[in-house]
Amino acid sequence: MQSAWDKALVVIQTLHDAGHLAYVAGGAVRDRLLGIRSHDVDVATDADTDRVQQLFKNTVAVGRAFGVVLVKGDGPPVEVATFRLDGPYSDGRRPDWVRPATPEEDAARRDFTINGLFYDPQTDRVLDWVGGEQDLRAGVIRCIGDPAARFSEDYLRLFRAVRFAARFDFDIETATWKALTSAAPQAHRLAAERVRDELTRIITGPHAGRGLQLLADGGLLMDWLSELAAMRGVEQPPQYHPEGDVFTHTRLALDALEKPSAPLAWATLLHDVGKPPTARWRGGRMTFWGHADKGVELAGVICRRLKLSNADTEHVLEMIGHHMRFLDYPKMSVSTRRRFLALPRFVEHLALHRADCLASNGNLTTYELAQTDLESGQDDLPAPLLTGDDLIRAGYTPDPRFGAILKAVYDRQLEGELTERDQALAFVRENWEPESPQED
Ligand code: ATP
Ligand code: MG
Numbered sequence: 001m002q003s004a005w006d007k008a009l010v011v012i013q014t015l016h017d018a019g020h021l022a023y024v025a026g027g028a029v030r031d032r033l034l035g036i037r038s039h040d041v042d043v044a045t046d047a048d049t050d051r052v053q054q055l056f057k058n059t060v061a062v063g064r065a066f067g068v069v070l071v072k073g074d075g076p077p078v079e080v081a082t083f084r085l086d087g088p089y090s091d092g093r094r095p096d097w098v099r100p101a102t103p104e105e106d107a108a109r110r111d112f113t114i115n116g117l118f119y120d121p122q123t124d125r126v127l128d129w130v131g132g133e134q135d136l137r138a139g140v141i142r143c144i145g146d147p148a149a150r151f152s153e154d155y156l157r158l159f160r161a162v163r164f165a166a167r168f169d170f171d172i173e174t175a176t177w178k179a180l181t182s183a184a185p186q187a188h189r190l191a192a193e194r195v196r197d198e199l200t201r202i203i204t205g206p207h208a209g210r211g212l213q214l215l216a217d218g219g220l221l222m223d224w225l226s227e228l229a230a231m232r233g234v235e236q237p238p239q240y241h242p243e244g245d246v247f248t249h250t251r252l253a254l255d256a257l258e259k260p261s262a263p264l265a266w267a268t269l270l271h272d273v274g275k276p277p278t279a280r281w282r283g284g285r286m287t288f289w290g291h292a293d294k295g296v297e298l299a300g301v302i303c304r305r306l307k308l309s310n311a312d313t314e315h316v317l318e319m320i321g322h323h324m325r326f327l328d329y330p331k332m333s334v335s336t337r338r339r340f341l342a343l344p345r346f347v348e349h350l351a352l353h354r355a356d357c358l359a360s361n362g363n364l365t366t367y368e369l370a371q372t373d374l375e376s377g378q379d380d381l382p383a384p385l386l387t388g389d390d391l392i393r394a395g396y397t398p399d400p401r402f403g404a405i406l407k408a409v410y411d412r413q414l415e416g417e418l419t420e421r422d423q424a425l426a427f428v429r430e431n432w433e434p435e436s437p438q439e440d
Pocket of ligand 1: 025026027028040042109110111112115116154156157160
């Protein structure tokens, strides 16, 4: 299939042949200069929405108010936007109006210099009105124009600055950083969904731990994730946690993930969120009894605040709720272990455990043990040798003992002690009397 870049070039050629200016715009130009493949390649043009829709057969006007059209057809869809200038942002989210503009004005309305570049395929040149190329080379995130004004137009840019700094491991330029920290208390004005999406991209991306550090240092955790800010300075016993406080541990755990799913990244971010409220000195050291359960409670509140989907929330809470069970793993009976391995999406529980270890003592013994158990199919639970119907047929009357009997049989089946139905029935007869038949 055609790459997003090639598809964009075809779209640009069509616009050019029809007498229009058209360039690759924004993130895709940045990524290309960095040698990274972009998943979406946007085009900016002087053609208006109607004209774009005339020139291409298969289009959807996704943001008519902003002059944005999606050109579909072969290959990935390309977003085509008319060069525009944004009016004032009275709500701190969206411009009050937009109007058609020159490419230079369109560059100036974008957030950071590295995102304000265009590429002209006709001349094979990068068009840079904002100093973006130099900042890309130097590894700097810098607002275009006055940083305080740019952040107050759209507070999401606070999170975007952190996201790009983390993803590319860039520095945030001093004036931009100062404006970011001053504007951070306004972050509560943002819609939860927008914050959630930015945070998810930060914690699932490269250098996620640094992203978390920047969020904390910039004051961006206060409104949306104050429970994480509370982890700073919460000391842990050095024999288990040589890395330091709970916040540092969490930061390192994020860094230990490898291309995580969103729920895994959220679970890692929040796995020890129950530690600050459960921290107690006991017997000369800090303990966190019950922190997994407390963590489930707090993470539930956070997931709802940030409007994660119900399915993701459930998955996140499952991972947090079970994360301490790995401590017992080597001592678990085979049946308990196999049931644990058979949890839905166990590999993600295990990935959280791995990150948890790598972020503390580095001991992966349990991780490897569970990995071996998975490889030998221990998570594949067999159908039970006996059901309630089998017990009834064997002369047992359904009663509250049934659950216990069937569990005992299934435990032994999982342990490998019982392998045949008859053997299982014999085991039941040895251990449980059928109820005496009713006298008449
Ligand atoms: P990604 O690789 O994550 O998609 P991107 O830079 O392409 O990064 P998008 O959110 O896809 O980011 O936006 C495309 C371009 O639109 C950006 O490069 C930037 O020029 C501009 N842009 C996006 N969001 C904003 C914003 N909130 N404020 C100003 N400009 C923005
Ligand atoms: Mg993009």
